Amino acid sequence: MPNIKSAKKRVLVNKKKNERNRMLTSELRTAIKKFHNAVETDLAAAEKLLPETMSIIDKAATKGIITKNSANNRKSALAKRLSDIKSGKKTIEVKKDNKTIAAEKRAEKVAREEAAKAEAKRIAEEKKAEAEAAAQQEKPKAKRTTKKDTAETEEKPKKTRAKKTEKAE
Numbered sequence: 001m002p003n004i005k006s007a008k009k010r011v012l013v014n015k016k017k018n019e020r021n022r023m024l025t026s027e028l029r030t031a032i033k034k035f036h037n038a039v040e041t042d043l044a045a046a047e048k049l050l051p052e053t054m055s056i057i058d059k060a061a062t063k064g065i066i067t068k069n070s071a072n073n074r075k076s077a078l079a080k081r082l083s084d085i086k087s088g089k090k091t092i093e094v095k096k097d098n099k100t101i102a103a104e105k106r107a108e109k110v111a112r113e114e115a116a117k118a119e120a121k122r123i124a125e126e127k128k129a130e131a132e133a134a135a136q137q138e139k140p141k142a143k144r145t146t147k148k149d150t151a152e153t154e155e156k157p158k159k160t161r162a163k164k165t166e167k168a169e
Contacts (some may be wrong), residue, residue, distance in 0.1 A: 028065065039085060040092050044149055
């Protein structure tokens with residue numbers, strides 16, 4: 001901090017002016033950004049914002065934030081951009097942020113995975129249908145007879161043994 005009274009006052013005045021200038025500069029930049037966003041999304045809103053934005057630019061020029069020529073150049077550029085888009089000389093490219101791009105990639109990946117699952121399921125069903133068709137077309141082969149099968153079909157007389165007690169008599 002300076003020692004001389006006038007220097008101290010200068011520091012305080014400069015601080016106030018700096019704050020005011022930063023506030024007006026921020027307001028100017030914000031207004032221009034809002035106008036550009038409105039031009040990209042809604043032309044009717046952009047037409048309403050144009051006079052307000054030009055007013056803010058003029059205010060910044062009168063306060064000394066920007067020069068008169070700079071203010072006129074900015075106003076001219078904004079008006080030209082709006083008129084070019086309205087007349088069709090320029091087209092608006094839709095810009096995507098990283099979140100949107102990532103979400104689209106995820107959606108594409110999920111769609112690809114679901115398509116692959118559906119394809120695999122379809123192929124499995126086709127193979128199953130082919131196997132069933134092949135099984136129906138084959139002639140049934142003669143069955144081999146087993147001991148159990150013959151025992152059930154043919155009843156053989158059982159041999160009975162005489163009891164020992166009967167022989168003893």
